[in-house]
Amino acid sequence: MPHMALYKLKLLDEFEVRTDGWSFDDFQNRLMDIWRGATRQDAASIINAAHREGRWPRTVRQYLLSRIEVAGHVEPELEATFIELSDSLTGQERAQWCRTATDTVH
Numbered sequence: 411m412p413h414m415a416l417y418k419l420k421l422l423d424e425f426e427v428r429t430d431g432w433s434f435d436d437f438q439n440r441l442m443d444i445w446r447g448a449t450r451q452d453a454a455s456i457i458n459a460a461h462r463e464g465r466w467p468r469t470v471r472q473y474l475l476s477r478i479e480v481a482g483h484v485e486p487e488l489e490a491t492f493i494e495l496s497d498s499l500t501g502q503e504r505a506q507w508c509r510t511a512t513d514t515v516h
Contacts, residue, residue, distance in 0.1 A: 414463075417444050418456050425469040433476035437469070454487050461491045471495060 421444060425437055438453040445452075457473050460466040474492050477484050484492045496504070 414459060418459070420444075422456065422460050422466045422469055425472070426466045432472065433480060434473045435476075435480070437473055451485070451487070454485050457488060458491050461494070 421441055438450050441448045441453050457470055461470045474484055474495055
């Protein structure tokens with residue numbers, strides 16, 4: 411598995427312990443604060459990498475679900491990760507977010 415840059419690890423660790431109901435936009439903005447050359451697509455790439463590693467599950471989940479809640483969809487590069495995540499949603503989460511996601515992901 412490729413090595414993840416230290417700033418990405420710190421970013422993921424920072425968001426994994428947050429309990430304040432942050433959104434995908436907070437994650438993207440923080441990424442752009444710590445790496446001036448970052449784009450919103452870089453945030454999606456970091457979330458995919460975190461999911462593939464099986465680490466930072468709260469961060470991956472919060473990023474994706476807040477994206478669905480705010481925008482009604484996930485970026486195309488995150489669709490596969492969201493589909494995998496949707497298998498582990500609770501009934502309440504599924505009711506809240508999957509109606510919207512089904513229209514955009516499937």
